Amino acid sequence: MTTEIDVRGNQVLAAVPPSELNRLAEHLEPVTLKVGDVLYEAGGNVSHVYFPLTAVLSLLTDLGGRQLVEVATVGDEGMAGLSVFLGAGPPTERASVQIAGAALRISAEQFRNDVVVLDGGLQTAIQRYVQAVFTMMARNSACNRAHNIRQRCARWLLMTADRVHSDSFDLTQEFLAQMLGVRRASVSEVATALAADGCIRYSRGTIDVTDHERLRGHACSCYAVIREAFSVAYQGLG
Incomplete structure (x- = not known):
């Protein structure tokens, strides 16, 4: 290759x-x-x-x-x-x-x-x-049973930013609603609230994470647990 x-x-x-x-x-x-x-x-x-x-x-x-x-x-x-x-x-x-x-x-x-x-x-x-x-x-x-939409949405956005190694990525509200299993109107409300708090900026299908720490404050504990699980998964290999 x-x-x-x-x-x-x-x-x-x-x-x-x-x-x-x-x-x-x-x-x-x-x-x-x-x-x-x-x-x-x-x-x-x-x-x-x-x-x-x-x-x-x-x-x-x-x-x-x-x-x-x-x-x-x-x-x-x-x-x-x-x-x-x-x-x-x-x-x-x-x-x-x-x-x-x-x-x-x-x-x-x-x-x-x-x-x-x-x-x-x-x-x-x-x-x-x-x-x-x-x-x-x-x-x-x-998480789907115990945590609210804002917590789940914040976790999802943080995990996506981690995976693409960028604070900016393309994402429609319709797609995010499908990923979270909720109505598009619910995602719109959450995105508006997160933007008002200075965590993200959303424009024309592009999400910009503007403050990781503030966004982590909205996310549930599942974000840290999942991130840790993958961060230690390959230790000692390679």
Whole structure:
């Protein structure tokens, strides 16, 4: 693959020893993902495993009646296509692109036959990632029941800024409402309140986080717990 792409821009890959990573890199294809791209459907075929670099992905559950709710988010700290790694059946969720950007992908067949069989650094890194994902999904479930929309929205915005490594990113209120599983009017009210408090600026589908500390003050404790889970996931690897 070209040297223009930094494979270690993804934390799972960065945790893999150089010798193993060099072999894996031969099969990684750089791709640019657009907002709304569907990488795989629930119950469908997973053709590729994705390692985001600057893109952010959403794993969505269909509750029926055209209602999709986000159950997990994947950024540069992780990967999409865990069912391939686990050797499980078809995925139970849809994976779509939440924030446009770059990613690396490898065919599921190549990953399954040539990579997963290795008992090496990639296996360990993904196992660590799976544990952190369990923490995120458990907190997401509890958060949706126990915390108000403003707290959840602030947490979501902070986590997205962390993943894209930027204070500015494109995001419509309609999309954020879908991610939080609430009405668009509720998101509009929260965004207005956060902007009035000096936490964010919102204009023409672009969010600017203007004061991280103030925004953290509105977020629930789940933000710190999830961030810590991923920050320690790959310690001692690589």
